[in-house]
Amino acid sequence: MLNEVLNLFQEKSSFFINLLYQHLQISFIAVMIACIIGLVIGIIISEFNKSSKYVLAIINFVYTIPSISLLGFLIPFSGIGDNTAIIALTIYALLPMVRNTFTGIENIDDAIIEAAKGMGSTRFQIIYKIKLPLAMPVIMAGIRNMITMTIALAGIASFIGAGGLGIAIYRGITTNNTSMTIIGSLLIAILAIVIDLILGIIEKRILSRKYNLKKDFKIFVSAIVCISLIIGALTFYKNKDDNQVIHLATKPMTEQYIIGSMIKEMIEEKTDIKVEVTQGVGGGTSNIHPGMVSGEFDMYPEYTSTGWNMVLKHDGFYNEEMYDDLVKEYSEQFNFTWTGILGFNDSYGLAVRKEIADKYNLKTYSDLAKVSDELVFGGEYDFFERPDGYNALSEKYNFKFKKTMDLDIGLKYKAINEGKVDVMDIFTTDGQLSASDVVVLKDDKEFFSTAMGAMVVRDEILNKYPQLEDVFNEMEGILNDSEMAKLNYMVETEGKDAEAVAHDYLVKIGLLK
Known part of the structure; x- marks a missing residue:
């Protein structure tokens, strides 16, 4: 396992370093804002002491x-994304900053x-030169x-399409x-x-130089300002050509990572456009x-029935005879275009553990209904x-069913293989x-x-970059159900990299050299 971890880090070092930078950037910006706001609030409630219990109670509640x-x-x-x-x-x-500022001043x-x-x-002089x-x-x-708490908590940022090591x-x-x-x-x-x-x-330096606290406070503030300027400069440099980039999002699914990699590579190979991918956005379509x-993303892989039911809010069964209606409603409501039908049908199904299927002789959903309460x-x-x-x-x-269990999409198979659930979608x-x-039942x-x-x-993106249509047309029908399943298997079971699997497949079918 250790060798696998080291080899993966070596192979994808730039990927992990980029995520590390994003993680540090998000965490540092949040900490800086919290430091400023928390310091101000802490000073105010220490000056107007009667308000402290109410302010601290509100912050504690949040x-x-x-x-x-x-x-x-x-x-x-x-x-x-990052802002949220x-x-x-x-x-x-805010809580530790406000509480410690208030406590530190109160104990003087x-x-x-x-x-x-x-x-x-x-x-003001008392606050600035003595109390602080x-x-x-x-x-x-x-x-x-x-800071420790923020860095740890920033891992959840990937759930809403932000960067960081949570990805x-x-x-x-x-x-x-x-x-x-x-590694993450x-x-x-x-x-x-x-x-x-x-x-x-x-902190140790501050505690060991009791008569130079004012000087150390200025040094600390200066260091914070310098680090902020460096982070800001790097962010500006990284985003200065952002108007030349299109933003692609993917859901937290193996095949979406693969498709996203295919789309990115095809666009960058066939055009001069750069593609920035936000991988594994938690909640998927939601x-x-x-x-x-809002324009934060420009494109993403989607499934026709999901668009019909989840986005357009239609009830009931969808089939491909409704595709023209789907396209029309998306265009009218959102100014979005459906394009590049890839050729595979990733519909839902139900699977049961084999021992359960054998025990109850389950072949169909109707068979399952008879024993679902167990x-x-x-x-x-x-x-x-x-x-x-x-x-x-x-x-x-x-x-x-006797019980239902909410599972992350990446943990379903682990749960059923370990016997935690009997049936799953x-x-x-x-x-x-x-x-x-x-x-898999019928x-x-x-x-x-x-x-x-x-x-x-x-x-807006198709109008700005009409050459994208040529790329999507080339990708029409390049996959079928079995091929998509094979690619997913290569990533999930054989441990291959999604980007490498995507690239090799595009070469295999002749779209890339």
């Missing part, structure tokens, strides 16, 4: 809100403050806790790549430890579509929310189907819709 819930609440207001992640991380970082000996007043110091320098050791302890963790889980998950986790831990050690040295509407059903979050998902399926077949192109001890009442893979692109 701190108890689960991070996923807070991200979901913020998305309608700030969209998806930074806002959420800033909110969580009153006699020192009275002596300063007696010597004619103004309120004397409170710095306590404030520094709060900053250390805040490696989530992608590793989704593609069954333990080494990638380990270790880098977060190492980053937190290194920064905590640096801050520990600064978060990517709002990003398309079984546990597991599905990803989207499946329980879709109008053509769990509730409608249960009504159609009269399923009454699957995709017909899942690579792990052939490697898992499960039986949808005897033809409940599930077809789900052809294609690209959804903002019209």
Whole structure:
């Protein structure tokens, strides 16, 4: 395992270093904002002491809100991506900053403050020259806790399409790549430890020079300003040609990583356009579509029935005879175009553990319905929310499962292989189907819709880069169900890299040299 981790890091070092930079950037911006706001709030409530219990109570309450819930609440207001992640991380970082600033100032000996007043110091001078320098050791302890917590929590930013090392963790889980998950986790831990050690040295210096606290405070502020300028300069340099780049998003699924890599490579090979990929956006369509509407993303791979049911909010069965209506409604409502039908149908299905299928002689969904009250059903979050998902399926077949379990899309097969669930929804192109001890049942009442893979692109992008149509036309029909399943298998079971699998396939079919 250690060799696998080291080899993967060596092979994809630029990938991990880029994610590390993104992680540091998101965390640092959030920490800087929290430091400024938290310091101001801490000073204010220490000056107006009666307000402290109310302010601290409010911040404590916000701190108890689960991070996923807070991200979901913020998305309608700030969209998806780095901005929302930074806002959420800033909110969580406020508590230790406010609390330690307030505590540090409150613990200063009153006699020192009275002596300063007696010597004619103004309120501002007392705060800046006496209270803050004397409170710095306590404030520094709060900053250390805040930064460690923020770096760890920033891993969840990938769920809403932001950058950072959470992408490696989530992608590793989704593609069954333990080494990638380990590297992402270790880098977060190492980053937190290194920064905590640096801050520990600064804190120790402050504590050991009691008569130079004012000077150390100025040095600390100057260091923060310098680091902020460096991060800002690097960000500006990285994004200076952003108007020359199109943004592609993918869902947290192996085949989406593969398709995303194909699209990126084809566009960059056939045109002068650069493609920036946001991989594995948590929530899939639920978060990517709002990003398309706001212009944060320009295109993404989608499935026809998902567009019909999840985005257009139509109930009931979808088939490809409705495709023209799907295209028309997307154009009218969103100014989006469906293009590049890739040729495979990744529709839903149901699979049961083989021992369960053998025990009850299960062949069809109707067979399953007769014993459903004895079984546990597991599905990803989207499946329980879709109008053509769990509730409608249960009504159609009269399923009454003993228990249901929400599972991340990357953990379903692990759960059923370990016996945690008996039945689960699957995709017909899942690579792990052939490697898992499960039986796929027959949808005897033809409940599930077809789900052809294609690209959804903002019209503005197609008008700006008309050469994209030629690329998408070349990719029409390049995959079928079995080929897509084979590619997924190569990534999920054989441990191959999604980008390499995508490239090799494009070469194999003659689209790339």
